[in-house]
Amino acid sequence: xxxxxxxxxxxxxxxxxxxxxxxxxxxxxxxxxxxxxxxxxxxxxxxxxxxxxxxxxxxxxxxxxxxxxxxxxxxxxxxxxxxxxxxxxxxxxxxxxxxxxxxxxxxxxxxxxxxxxxxxxxxxxxxxxxxxxxxxxxxxxxxxxxxxxxxxxxxxxxxxxxxxxxxxxxxxxxxxxxxxxxxxxxxxxxxxxxxxxxxxxxxxxxxxxxxxxxxxxxxxxxxxxxxxxxxxxxxxxxxxxxxxxxxxxxxxxxxxxxxxxxxxxxxxxxxxxxxxxxxxxxxxxxxxxxxxxxxxxxxxxxxxxxxxxxxxxxxxxxxxxxxxxxxxxxxxxxxxxxxxxxxxxxxxxxxxxxxxxxxxxxxxxxxxxxxxxxx
Numbered sequence: 610x611x612x613x614x615x616x617x618x619x620x621x622x623x624x625x626x627x628x629x630x631x632x633x634x635x636x637x638x639x640x641x642x643x644x645x646x647x648x649x650x651x652x653x654x655x656x657x658x659x660x661x662x663x664x665x666x667x668x669x670x671x672x673x674x675x676x677x678x679x680x681x682x683x684x685x686x687x688x689x690x691x692x693x694x695x696x697x698x699x700x701x702x703x704x705x706x707x708x709x710x711x712x713x714x715x716x717x718x719x720x721x722x723x724x725x726x727x728x729x730x731x732x733x734x735x736x737x738x739x740x741x742x743x744x745x746x747x748x749x750x751x752x753x754x755x756x757x758x759x760x761x762x763x764x765x766x767x768x769x770x771x772x773x774x775x776x777x778x779x780x781x782x783x784x785x786x787x788x789x790x791x792x793x794x795x796x797x798x799x800x801x802x803x804x805x806x807x808x809x810x811x812x813x814x815x816x817x818x819x820x821x822x823x824x825x826x827x828x829x830x831x832x833x834x835x836x837x838x839x840x841x842x843x844x845x846x847x848x849x850x851x852x853x854x855x856x857x858x859x860x861x862x863x864x865x866x867x868x869x870x871x872x873x874x875x876x877x878x879x880x881x882x883x884x885x886x887x888x889x890x891x892x893x894x895x896x897x898x899x900x901x902x903x904x905x906x907x908x909x910x911x912x913x914x915x916x917x918x919x920x921x922x923x924x925x926x927x928x929x930x931x932x933x934x935x936x937x938x939x940x941x942x943x944x945x946x947x948x949x950x951x952x953x954x955x956x957x958x959x960x961x962x963x964x965x966x967x968x969x970x971x972x973x974x975x976x977x978x979x980x981x982x983x984x
Contacts, residue, residue, distance in 0.1 A: 612654045612922050613730035615717045616640055620737055623710045626702050630873055631751045635910040636737050636901075638937060642911045645931035648918050655730070659716035662759075667715055670758045670787060672746040679753060683708035695747035711754040714738055718756035718900060722763040725858060725896040732897045732921045736914045739862040739902030741781040742808060750779065750807060757862060757900055758787040761794060764858050772856035773797065774847060776886055777864025777902040778874035780811030784862075785825050792821040795854045797847055799839070801867075801876050802829035802966075813973040816981075823981025826850060828974055831966035832875035833959050836882025839867075842967040843886055846974050851893045853982045859894035863887065864902025865913040869953065873905045879950035880909070884916045891920065908943050916948065 620636045643649050649656055667676055678696065681688035685705030687697055695701050714737055721733040741757050742750030761771050761784070773788075775781035775798040788794035803809045817825040828846050830839065851859070869877035891897060899917060904910035919926050930938055930946045938946060945951070955963070975984075 610653060610732070610923075611730045612651070613721070613724050613733040614643075614649065614654060614656045614918060615659060615721055615733060615735035616656065616737070617658050617713060617717070619713060623704065623706050625704055625751070629702060630905045632907060635904065635907045638907055638911045638941060639736060639914045641937055642915045642930070642934055643918055645934035646915060646919070646926055648915065648922070648924065651922055651924065654922060657720060657724070659713060659720045661709065661712035662715040662719055666719060666759065667711065667754055669762045670745060671743075671754060675746045679711060679748075680708045695749055700751055701748035701753065707753060714740055714756045715754050715759050718760040718898070719763055721898045722760040725898060726764065726767055726769075732891075732894075732899070734899040734918050734921055736899075736901035736917075739777070739864060739900030741775060741777065741862055741902060742779070742783045744783050744786060749783065752783065755783045755787065757781075757784050757860060760898060761788070761860055765793065769857040770855070771795070771858050771860060772851055772854055773860045773862070774851070774890055775799070775862040775864070775902075776867065776883070777862055778867040778871065778876050779806060779864065779903055780808055780827065781862060782808045782810045785811075785815065788821070789817055789825055790819045790821045792824050795824050795826070795850065795856065797826040797828070797850060799828040799830065799843060799847070801834075801874055802831060805832055806874060813970060813977055816978060823978050826974060826978050829970055830876065831963045833877050833955060834963045834967060835869065835877040835953070835955055835960075836879050836885075838960070838964050838967050839876070839878055839882055840885055842971050844889065845971045848889060848893060849979070849984055850982060853984055856895070858896045858898065859890060860898045860900065861887070861890055862900050862902045863914065863917055864904060865909050866903035866905055868904070868906065868909040868913070870906050870909060871904065873903075877953075877955065879953070880913050880916060881949055883913050884920055887917055887920050897921070907941055912948055
């Protein structure tokens, strides 16, 4: 088995601003934890540094007028008309190098697609990617270009059937939007329910259009859904659809803002549950492109994505964080030196409520979506 890790130290050049929750330093922290575990030097695994994508690459999905404004914003000053394209104070700030950052994230996911198509790797992890909210004509939800869409479009150019599985706490709306009418792309998103969390979409009735009805799948979940509730719901929906669809490639978005301590969301998974969900996806993927995504507690991000890379390589990691990581652990306030989370149990009343909600949503998916796949 050949695997590939896509990473660039250039991410350290970019900064959304001191008050913004998306911290680029989470990528360097993840890389250093992988290094400390010896995961960047595995036999059969290669490490690749992307070179910036071209405007033509980004224009496979994004509108030319939006890309022109994004380029003009690269100086760090908002150009005229920027708010109409989702740029400005708040979620999608204009910062110095914003265009270069967009080129870099797109390049990493396009490189991942090229590596699997050329047979150079069966599984690729681009953990800086997974910016799933960006729309064709605007930035959205911290995302300026939709690298997941660009990677899927590259795969589709080769006629490959693609399944997109998104386990971020937020609905993968930009990817769903891009392929809402394409029956050759199955999009599945598990997320916190849209009434409670940005982007306010991702309901079961959003099921695709035209020939692609039934190929957009959403499993919304109640706040405080923990691993004990999440995994059975995931199992009831995701594997049966993947087995029936028979993708050539799975693109998995591995946001870890579903973690119970994430400051922006309200799900309650632990790192163990995140790992088990990925372990369930891997054997269903003839080829796999894994992307990062959300995650706003840097300690969760580093641990979960390090575990993800280990899962892709069939490596079991020691539970104790390596001594070589001790300086970072102190600097970033790791309260535990364990890779895994301590057990936690929801209060009985909350646990019952989240389980009942999950059961209803699973039933709705099985009633609404499964018949289109003859399940």
